[in-house]
Amino acid sequence: xxxxxxxxxxxxxxxxxxxxxxxxxxxxxxxxxxxxxxxxxxxxxxxxxxxxxxxxxxxxxxxxxxxxxxxxxxxxxxxxxxxxxxxxxxxxxxxxxxxxxxxxxxxxxxxxxxxxxxxxxxxxxxxxxxxxxxxxxxxxxxxxxxxxxxxxxxxxxxxxxxxxxxxxxxxxxxxxxxxxxxxxxxxxxxx
Numbered sequence: 001x002x003x004x005x006x007x008x009x010x011x012x013x014x015x016x017x018x019x020x021x022x023x024x025x026x027x028x029x030x031x032x033x034x035x036x037x038x039x040x041x042x043x044x045x046x047x048x049x050x051x052x053x054x055x056x057x058x059x060x061x062x063x064x065x066x067x068x069x070x071x072x073x074x075x076x077x078x079x080x081x082x083x084x085x086x087x088x089x090x091x092x093x094x095x096x097x098x099x100x101x102x103x104x105x106x107x108x109x110x111x112x113x114x115x116x117x118x119x120x121x122x123x124x125x126x127x128x129x130x131x132x133x134x135x136x137x138x139x140x141x142x143x144x145x146x147x148x149x150x151x152x153x154x155x156x157x158x159x160x161x162x163x164x165x166x167x168x169x170x171x172x173x174x175x176x177x178x179x180x181x182x183x184x185x186x187x188x189x190x191x
Contacts, residue, residue, distance in 0.1 A: 004084060006037060007070060011063050011091035018060070018096065024127050025060060025092075026134035039070050042141045049138065054170070063092040145187075147180040 010032040018025050026049055034045045048069075052062035064085045071084025103110060110116050143149055151173050158164045158172070180186045 003037075003039075003070060003074060004087065006032075007039075007067060007084060008087050008091045010037075011067075011088045012095060014063070015060075015092040016095035016099075018092075023059060023131045023134055025062070027130050027137065029062065029066070030134075030137065033066055039066060044069075046138050046142050060092050061089070063088040145180075145185065147185045148177070151176050151180075 014028045048065045052059045067088030068081040068085035072081030
Protein backbone atom coordinates (compact mmCIF):
# COMPACT_ATOMS: atom_id res chain seq x y z
CA UNK A 1 0.00 0.00 0.00
CA UNK A 2 2.95 2.32 0.63
CA UNK A 3 4.10 1.84 -2.97
CA UNK A 4 0.65 2.86 -4.21
CA UNK A 5 0.81 6.06 -2.15
CA UNK A 6 4.33 6.78 -3.46
CA UNK A 7 3.14 6.20 -7.02
CA UNK A 8 0.14 8.50 -6.56
CA UNK A 9 2.25 11.28 -5.01
CA UNK A 10 4.91 10.94 -7.69
CA UNK A 11 2.31 11.19 -10.47
CA UNK A 12 0.62 14.17 -8.79
CA UNK A 13 3.97 15.97 -8.51
CA UNK A 14 4.93 15.26 -12.12
CA UNK A 15 1.46 16.16 -13.35
CA UNK A 16 1.71 19.52 -11.59
CA UNK A 17 4.92 20.44 -13.42
CA UNK A 18 4.30 19.21 -16.96
CA UNK A 19 4.55 22.48 -18.83
CA UNK A 20 5.08 22.22 -22.57
CA UNK A 21 3.78 18.72 -23.18
CA UNK A 22 4.60 15.12 -22.47
CA UNK A 23 8.34 15.00 -23.21
CA UNK A 24 8.92 17.24 -20.20
CA UNK A 25 7.65 14.49 -17.92
CA UNK A 26 10.35 12.02 -18.99
CA UNK A 27 13.17 13.28 -16.74
CA UNK A 28 10.71 14.06 -13.94
CA UNK A 29 9.19 10.58 -13.98
CA UNK A 30 12.55 8.92 -14.45
CA UNK A 31 13.86 10.55 -11.29
CA UNK A 32 11.24 8.77 -9.18
CA UNK A 33 10.58 5.62 -11.18
CA UNK A 34 14.18 4.65 -11.94
CA UNK A 35 16.45 6.56 -9.56
CA UNK A 36 14.51 7.04 -6.32
CA UNK A 37 12.23 3.99 -6.03
CA UNK A 38 13.77 1.60 -8.63
CA UNK A 39 10.35 0.46 -9.81
CA UNK A 40 11.76 0.02 -13.32
CA UNK A 41 15.26 -0.32 -14.72
CA UNK A 42 16.52 2.34 -17.09
CA UNK A 43 15.86 0.03 -20.07
CA UNK A 44 12.34 -0.76 -18.87
CA UNK A 45 11.64 2.94 -18.41
CA UNK A 46 12.85 3.63 -21.94
CA UNK A 47 10.48 0.91 -23.17
CA UNK A 48 7.64 2.53 -21.21
CA UNK A 49 8.35 5.89 -22.84
CA UNK A 50 8.51 4.24 -26.27
CA UNK A 51 5.17 2.55 -25.57
CA UNK A 52 3.73 5.92 -24.53
CA UNK A 53 4.96 7.42 -27.81
CA UNK A 54 3.41 4.62 -29.87
CA UNK A 55 -0.04 4.76 -28.32
CA UNK A 56 -2.65 7.27 -29.37
CA UNK A 57 -2.97 10.09 -26.89
CA UNK A 58 -0.48 11.83 -24.69
CA UNK A 59 2.88 10.56 -23.59
CA UNK A 60 1.56 10.78 -20.04
CA UNK A 61 0.11 7.28 -20.49
CA UNK A 62 3.62 6.13 -19.58
CA UNK A 63 2.40 6.52 -16.00
CA UNK A 64 -0.38 4.02 -16.75
CA UNK A 65 2.20 1.44 -17.85
CA UNK A 66 4.33 2.07 -14.77
CA UNK A 67 1.29 1.77 -12.50
CA UNK A 68 0.19 -1.51 -14.08
CA UNK A 69 3.67 -2.94 -13.88
CA UNK A 70 4.16 -1.90 -10.26
CA UNK A 71 0.71 -3.11 -9.15
CA UNK A 72 1.05 -6.51 -10.77
CA UNK A 73 4.50 -7.00 -9.27
CA UNK A 74 3.27 -6.18 -5.78
CA UNK A 75 1.65 -9.62 -5.70
CA UNK A 76 -1.86 -8.61 -6.69
CA UNK A 77 -1.74 -9.78 -10.27
CA UNK A 78 -3.72 -8.17 -13.06
CA UNK A 79 -6.41 -6.63 -10.82
CA UNK A 80 -3.87 -4.83 -8.66
CA UNK A 81 -2.09 -3.78 -11.85
CA UNK A 82 -5.30 -2.25 -13.16
CA UNK A 83 -5.93 -0.44 -9.87
CA UNK A 84 -2.40 0.99 -9.77
CA UNK A 85 -2.62 1.93 -13.46
CA UNK A 86 -5.92 3.74 -12.91
CA UNK A 87 -4.62 5.64 -9.90
CA UNK A 88 -1.39 6.60 -11.69
CA UNK A 89 -3.36 7.81 -14.71
CA UNK A 90 -5.82 9.85 -12.68
CA UNK A 91 -3.06 11.35 -10.52
CA UNK A 92 -0.89 12.42 -13.44
CA UNK A 93 -3.79 14.22 -15.15
CA UNK A 94 -5.48 15.62 -12.03
CA UNK A 95 -3.22 18.65 -11.37
CA UNK A 96 -3.51 20.02 -14.91
CA UNK A 97 -7.26 19.36 -14.89
CA UNK A 98 -7.69 21.49 -11.78
CA UNK A 99 -5.30 24.17 -13.08
CA UNK A 100 -7.31 24.49 -16.28
CA UNK A 101 -10.58 24.70 -14.36
CA UNK A 102 -9.14 27.31 -11.99
CA UNK A 103 -7.60 29.45 -14.74
CA UNK A 104 -10.26 29.12 -17.43
CA UNK A 105 -12.35 32.09 -16.37
CA UNK A 106 -9.25 34.28 -16.02
CA UNK A 107 -7.41 33.10 -19.13
CA UNK A 108 -7.70 36.37 -21.07
CA UNK A 109 -6.32 38.34 -18.12
CA UNK A 110 -3.52 35.84 -17.52
CA UNK A 111 -2.44 35.88 -21.18
CA UNK A 112 -2.17 39.68 -21.10
CA UNK A 113 -0.37 39.90 -17.75
CA UNK A 114 3.30 40.87 -18.22
CA UNK A 115 4.47 38.89 -15.18
CA UNK A 116 2.78 35.74 -16.43
CA UNK A 117 4.38 36.24 -19.87
CA UNK A 118 7.84 36.58 -18.28
CA UNK A 119 7.25 33.49 -16.17
CA UNK A 120 6.18 31.48 -19.23
CA UNK A 121 9.24 32.69 -21.18
CA UNK A 122 11.42 31.12 -18.49
CA UNK A 123 9.31 27.98 -18.39
CA UNK A 124 9.65 27.55 -22.16
CA UNK A 125 13.43 27.73 -21.90
CA UNK A 126 13.39 25.19 -19.07
CA UNK A 127 11.15 22.88 -21.11
CA UNK A 128 13.67 22.86 -23.96
CA UNK A 129 16.39 21.92 -21.47
CA UNK A 130 14.30 19.12 -19.96
CA UNK A 131 13.40 17.70 -23.37
CA UNK A 132 17.06 17.85 -24.48
CA UNK A 133 18.15 16.10 -21.27
CA UNK A 134 15.48 13.41 -21.73
CA UNK A 135 16.67 12.78 -25.30
CA UNK A 136 20.32 12.52 -24.22
CA UNK A 137 19.52 10.31 -21.23
CA UNK A 138 17.31 7.92 -23.18
CA UNK A 139 19.81 7.89 -26.05
CA UNK A 140 22.68 6.91 -23.74
CA UNK A 141 20.73 3.93 -22.46
CA UNK A 142 19.22 2.86 -25.78
CA UNK A 143 21.76 3.26 -28.56
CA UNK A 144 24.34 0.49 -28.32
CA UNK A 145 25.34 -0.22 -31.93
CA UNK A 146 26.64 1.92 -34.79
CA UNK A 147 23.56 1.00 -36.86
CA UNK A 148 21.35 2.57 -34.21
CA UNK A 149 23.38 5.79 -34.40
CA UNK A 150 22.84 5.83 -38.17
CA UNK A 151 19.09 5.27 -37.71
CA UNK A 152 19.00 8.05 -35.09
CA UNK A 153 20.82 10.48 -37.39
CA UNK A 154 18.53 9.55 -40.27
CA UNK A 155 15.47 10.16 -38.10
CA UNK A 156 16.77 13.60 -37.13
CA UNK A 157 17.41 14.51 -40.77
CA UNK A 158 13.98 13.21 -41.79
CA UNK A 159 12.28 15.26 -39.08
CA UNK A 160 14.32 18.47 -39.25
CA UNK A 161 15.24 18.79 -42.92
CA UNK A 162 12.35 17.04 -44.63
CA UNK A 163 9.70 17.57 -41.92
CA UNK A 164 8.31 14.07 -42.39
CA UNK A 165 5.42 12.84 -40.27
CA UNK A 166 6.63 11.52 -36.90
CA UNK A 167 4.54 8.37 -37.16
CA UNK A 168 6.10 7.55 -40.52
CA UNK A 169 9.58 8.16 -39.08
CA UNK A 170 8.89 5.88 -36.09
CA UNK A 171 7.58 3.09 -38.34
CA UNK A 172 10.53 3.50 -40.71
CA UNK A 173 13.04 3.38 -37.85
CA UNK A 174 11.37 0.30 -36.40
CA UNK A 175 11.51 -1.41 -39.78
CA UNK A 176 15.18 -0.49 -40.20
CA UNK A 177 15.92 -1.77 -36.69
CA UNK A 178 14.20 -5.06 -37.47
CA UNK A 179 16.16 -5.40 -40.73
CA UNK A 180 19.42 -4.57 -38.95
CA UNK A 181 18.66 -7.25 -36.36
CA UNK A 182 17.75 -9.76 -39.09
CA UNK A 183 21.11 -9.06 -40.78
CA UNK A 184 22.99 -9.57 -37.51
CA UNK A 185 23.96 -5.89 -37.10
CA UNK A 186 22.05 -5.52 -33.81
CA UNK A 187 22.13 -8.18 -31.10
CA UNK A 188 19.31 -8.27 -28.58
CA UNK A 189 20.25 -8.46 -24.93
CA UNK A 190 23.68 -6.95 -25.53
CA UNK A 191 24.93 -3.44 -25.38
